[in-house]
Amino acid sequence: MSESLAEALPKEQARVREIVAIYDTVPGGALAAFIMRSSLAEAEKAAAAGDVVSMARAYEDLKGYEL
Secondary structure, X not given: OOOOHHHHHHHHHHHHHXXXXXXXXXXXXXXXXXXXXXXXXXXXXXXXXXXXXXXHHHHHHHHOOOO
């Protein structure tokens, strides 16, 4: 059974928060961490507003972050 966006987005947010924590410890990682935090803020804003289109956009954005 596939996850709904309402289930998948918080998991993706948690995953990216873990990546941000790692980038915070890496010399030169501040810019990447800042960009990821901006994406996380947009995801939180979309979820709080219940804006499904923005939530989907934020989910896809967050999926792009890797170590």
